[in-house]
Amino acid sequence: MVGVGAFGRNHARVYRQLEEAGIVRLVGVVDADTTRANTVAREFECKAFGSVGQMLTTHSEVQAASVAVPTVLHLEVARDLIEAGVDVLIEKPLAATLGEADELIRLALTHQRVAQVGHLERFNPAVRATLPLISQPMFFEVHRLSVFSPRALDVDVVLDLMIHDLDIVLTFVKSQVKEIRAVGLPILSRKVDIANVRVEFETGCVANFTASRVSTERVRKLRFFQPRQYISIDYGRQDVLVFSVGDAWGTQPIFIQPSVNPQISMAKPPVTAEEPLLAEIKAFLQAVEERSKPVVPLEDGRRALALGLAILQEIARHAGRVGVGKN
Numbered sequence: 001m002v003g004v005g006a007f008g009r010n011h012a013r014v015y016r017q018l019e020e021a022g023i024v025r026l027v028g029v030v031d032a033d034t035t036r037a038n039t040v041a042r043e044f045e046c047k048a049f050g051s052v053g054q055m056l057t058t059h060s061e062v063q064a065a066s067v068a069v070p071t072v073l074h075l076e077v078a079r080d081l082i083e084a085g086v087d088v089l090i091e092k093p094l095a096a097t098l099g100e101a102d103e104l105i106r107l108a109l110t111h112q113r114v115a116q117v118g119h120l121e122r123f124n125p126a127v128r129a130t131l132p133l134i135s136q137p138m139f140f141e142v143h144r145l146s147v148f149s150p151r152a153l154d155v156d157v158v159l160d161l162m163i164h165d166l167d168i169v170l171t172f173v174k175s176q177v178k179e180i181r182a183v184g185l186p187i188l189s190r191k192v193d194i195a196n197v198r199v200e201f202e203t204g205c206v207a208n209f210t211a212s213r214v215s216t217e218r219v220r221k222l223r224f225f226q227p228r229q230y231i232s233i234d235y236g237r238q239d240v241l242v243f244s245v246g247d248a249w250g251t252q253p254i255f256i257q258p259s260v261n262p263q264i265s266m267a268k269p270p271v272t273a274e275e276p277l278l279a280e281i282k283a284f285l286q287a288v289e290e291r292s293k294p295v296v297p298l299e300d301g302r303r304a305l306a307l308g309l310a311i312l313q314e315i316a317r318h319a320g321r322v323g324v325g326k327n
Contacts, residue, residue, distance in 0.1 A: 001015060001026070001028075001029045001030065001040075001065065001066050001068070002029075002030040002031075002052060002055075002065055002066065002067050002068065002069060002077055002081070003030070003031060003067060003068035003069035003070075003077075003091075004029045004030075004031045004036060004037060004040040004068070005031075005036070005068065006149075007068050007091065008029075008031075008066070008068035008069075008091075009040055010277055011066040011068055011089075011277070011281065012026065012029050012040055012043075012044050012046075013044065014275075014277055014278050014281050015044075015066075015281065016044040016045070016046070017278070018278075018281065018282070018285070023282075023285065024064075024285055026044060026045075026046045027046060027047065027055075027059050027061075027062055028041060028046045028047035028048060028049055028055060028059065029041050029044070029046060029047075029048055029049070030048075030049045030050070030051065030052055030054075030055050031048075031050070032050060032051070034048065034050045037049065037050065047059075052077055052080045052081060053080065056080070056081075056084050056086075060084075062084075062086055063086065063087060063288065064086060064087040064088070064089070064114075064284070064285065064288045065081050065086050065087075065088055065089070066088075066089045066090075066091070066118075066281070066284075067081070067088055067089065067090045067091060068091045068118075070154045071093055071095065071096050071154055071155055071159070072096045072154065074090055074091075074094065074095050074096070074100070074104070075095055075096075075100040075103055075104060078090055078104055078107070078115075079103075079104075079107055082107045082108060082111050082113045082115070083107070083111060085111070085113070086113070087113050087114035087115065087284075087287075087288045088108075088113065088114075088115050088116070089115075089116045089117075089118060089280075089281070089284045090104070090115065090116070090117055090118060090298075090301070091117075091118040092117055092118050092119050092120075092159075092163055092164070092167075092301065092304070093155065093159045093163050093301070093304070093305050093308060094117050094298060094301030094302060094304075094305050095301075095302075095305065096155075097309075098302065098305065098306055098309065101298070101301065101302040101305055102302070104298055105298045105299065105302065108298060114284075114287045114288050114291065114292075114294055115294070115297070115298050116280075116283075116284045116287065116294035116295070116296055116297065116298075117296045117297070117298060117300060117301030117304075118280065118296075119163075119164065119167045119296045119300065119301065119304065120164065120276045120277060120280055121164045121165070121167070121168055121235060121276065122167065122168070122171070122280070122295060122296050123274075123276040123277075123279035123280040123283065123295075124235055124238060124276045125238045125271045125272055125273055125274055125276075125279075126233045126234065126235060126237075126238045126239055126240045126271055127168060127233065127235075128271075129240050129269045129270065129271045130172075130231060130233055130240055130269070131172075133229075133231060133242065133269065134172055134226070135226050135227065135229070136203075136226050136227055137172050137173055137205055137224045137225070137226045138203075138204065138205050138206070138224075138225055138226055138227075139205065139206050139207075139224060139225045140169055140172075140205070140206070140207035140208065140209075140222065140223070140224040141208050141222075141223045141224070142165045142169065142207065142208065142209045142210065142221070142222045142223070143210050143211075143219050143220075143221050143222075144161045144162060144164065144165055144209075144210070144211045144212075144219065144220050144221075145210070145211070145212045145215035145217060145218060145219040145220075146161060146212065146213045146215060146218055147213075147214075147215060147216065147217075147218060148188050148193075148213055148214050149213065155191065156184070156191040156192040156193075156195075156312055157184070157191070157192050157193050157194060157195055157211045157212065157213050158184070158192060158195055158197075158211065158308050158311050158312055158315070159305070159308045159309075159312075160213065161211045161212075161213060162195060162197070162209055162211035162308065162311075163304050163305070163308050165209055165211070165222060166209070166304045166307050166308055166311075167296075167300065167301075167303075167304040168222065169199075169207050169209075169222075170300075170303055170304060170307065171300075172224070173201050173203065173205050173207070175201040175202050175203040175205065176201065176202045177199055177200070177201055177202075177307060177310070178200045178201055178202050179199070179200040180197065180198070180199055180200075180307075180310055180311055180314045181197070181198040181314065182195060182196070182197040182198070182311045182312075182314040182315045182318060183195065183196055183315060183318050183319075184196070184312075184315040184318075184319075185324065187214045188214055192312070192315060193212065193213050193214045194211070194212040194213070194214055195209075195210070195211050195212075195311070195315060196208070196209070196210050197209040197210075197311050197314075199307070199311075218236070220234070220235035220236045221233065221234050221235065222235070228244060228245040228246060229242060229243065229244050229245070230242070230243040231243075238271055238273055239268070239271065240268060240269050240271060241266065241267075241268060242266070242267045242268070242269065243264055243265070243266050243267075244264065244265050244267065245263060245264055245265075246263070280295075283295045
């Protein structure tokens with residue numbers, strides 16, 4: 001586990017849990033802050049290292065690693081691991097620039113390494129239960145609000161929080177982006193802390209995204225409409241609600257519930273609760289063991305990053321037009 005800050009520690013916790021289940025052996029944790037590395041290593045009963053080089057010199061048998069260092073260091077750290085023959089799970093966003101993302105893709109291909117991106121919501125049971133229900137999504141309304149935290153301030157809220165939903169919508173829609181409208185503001189940091197975005201796809205689908213890390217409440221919801229259906233996902237509750245008109249359900253297995261309007265059926269698809277991070281790491285380790293394509297390959301991470309960076313460019317253009325930030 002490379003990088004054991006707030007989220008990296010969670011990776012170490014899950015690896016330790018899987019070690020106790022006999023699935024993997026947690027060799028150690030790496031962090032430039034050796035005090036933090038030592039603390040986490042003691043907690044999860046493994047070794048602490050101050051650098052990837054030190055870890056690889058001591059333990060050349062390492063086969064896989066999670067990378068949760070600051071985004072600007074993803075390429076540097078992942079390159080060292082990949083060139084040493086280590087498969088990698090790289091936290092989102094994949095990289096700081098598209099050029100760096102392309103280099104990561106090239107490295108993984110050249111060295112034939114399994115490389116996965118940590119788009120956590122792909123492994124949310126509610127999202128997994130929704131995938132079979134997708135037909136022709138035409139309108140999304142997405143909210144991801146969080147209270148302020150000093151973590152992840154090296155990137156804007158678009159690449160910190162909204163990127164989760166960008167990845168999910170791109171996965172659901174499967175279409176090229178036609179137009180982006182966006183506004184964002186820095187509130188408590190020097191980066192954009194709150195943003196509202198409208199994305200139109202070539203299919204005609206429109207998605208509205210709101211992301212904030214300066215909210216007084218925590219909200220993680222995605223709602224979308226498709227012909228004769230409205231589907232609502234609550235990421236936090238791992239819950240899906242589906243409202244359908246007529247036979248829009250088709251042959252999908254569902255739990256039908258009574259509705260006030262007899263023409264509308266309300267249903268809850270079966271969802272098996274599971275910690276998304278645990279599911280993500282298990283999927284990564286399975287790809288490592290089977291030498292198979294990961295669920296979220298680097299190309300998907302690049303796609304979400306490209307949209308996120310395009311949104312930030314539009315936010316900057318909007319700020320320039322209205323004079324935000326000028327003295």
